[in-house]
Amino acid sequence: MSQVRKRWLQQGAGSSGRGRAVGRRHRPELTVYSGYQALAGVYDCLNREIDYGRWSAFLEACFDRFLPARPRIVLDLACGTGRMTFPLADRGYDMIGIDGSEDMLAEAYRKSTERTIRLLDEAGTDELPAGVTTPLFLCQDMRSFELYGTVDAAVCCLDSINYLCGDGDLDACLACLYLYIAPGGLLVFDVNSPVTFEKVYGGNAYILEDTAPAADGQPSAPAVYCGWQNEYDPGTHLCRFYLSVFREEKDGRYVRTDEEQTERCFSRGELEAALDRAGFDLCGIFGGFDFTPAGESDTRWHIVARTRKTGDWYLCPDGHGTERKTEYHE
CATH class of the missing domain: 2.20.25.110 (S-adenosyl-L-methionine-dependent methyltransferases)
Structure with missing residues (x-):
């Protein structure tokens, strides 16, 4: 293995800490x-040390803890090569993976094909076993993505939210998530903490x-x-x-x-305020997979929030969400 x-x-010579090039006199650009x-x-x-099985178990524990029923369709936003998408698909969720990198999605498609062939070989048939689905991968910007309908839950893992660097990027991303997560649906994401x-x-x-x-x-x-x-x-x-x-x-x-x-780098206050503006109720910020409340010394924060939607929410043809007057009760 x-x-x-x-x-x-240790930082090298110079204020930036970047080492000086040695060797050939004429180095190509x-x-x-x-x-x-x-x-x-x-x-x-380069990320083999990450225990995706344990991480996906934590995400499923969040679904069990904060949702009244098991979600069926789950969005993996900024899915990359699908390292979290496939463990969740193996747990029986109907997965949608979105990423803005064609190169990362090419790896995800390759692994998806290999997974399908392996599952068919294990089943000994031409059809996937009951309850097993193939993830749908889409190349879209996480700040302006579009789906055909709503999802029951969304996850965004491995500090992908920290890549929202521009002014308004976090709000734009959360607005899209709010639009496509069903009433009372769950959002689970993590960020690198200030420390x-x-x-x-x-x-x-x-x-x-x-x-x-x-x-x-x-x-x-x-x-x-x-x-x-x-x-x-x-x-x-x-x-x-x-x-x-x-x-x-x-x-x-x-x-x-x-x-x-x-x-x-986002502060706790910035994240809480952005979630509130987007229409999410905060369920908790945790410092690990054991649901211990996050502290200032924790290097990664796991944030869980629920959509604050009321009524029968549906998507109009123009892609905007609309809600009827009937109140939504958990």
Whole structure:
């Protein structure tokens, strides 16, 4: 099994902490990507330490705890390569995955095909087992996505909300979620907390390594290395990630791709106010999967909220929500 190691580096020469290039005198200009173009193919292997099974169990526990009935259709917003979508689909939910990156969704489609083939082989038939569905993946912006109808619950995992960096982006995203989540439906998302931006990110640099030892009689998997430099500005609450990915080729050479990303730090007050403006009632902010209330020292906050809709909510042909006068009771 591959091993992923994360090593912290002391800051190097210069105020930015980014090391100086050595080697060839004339270095070619590098293309710097954004939107997970450089990371899509290696994202899963660099995040092997994440226990998606345990995380999906927590999401299901949120459904059980805060909903009167089991949700049928669940939206996975900013689903990426589908690492959370598939565990929830395996639990019997009818999943919709939305992501703005074509490269990440290409990985999700590939895994979806492999999953379908595996399930058909296990069943020994040409049809999927009863209660098992294939997720629907859509390439859309999380601030302005559209669906054909409502969902019973929505999840947004792995600090995807922190990528809403522009003024009004958080409000736009929550407004879309409110529109498409059914009355009394649930929203579960997580964010990196302020202590993560200040202490873990800050101006620190890390090396992520994924090296796979060879199995008996089998060649070793290509190694992947990622250099990760952070640059957090407490004034703007924005943290820039400078990522350099080195991926081993079959001939032993390494191909380098560079990418820049940005996350925004949200305070607890900002999140609560945005949820209230969008029409959500806060159910709780938790510091872990055991539903312990989040504290200032927790590096990740898990937020659970319920839509504050009344009446029989339905979608008009123009895509706007409308509600009748009848009150909705839980």
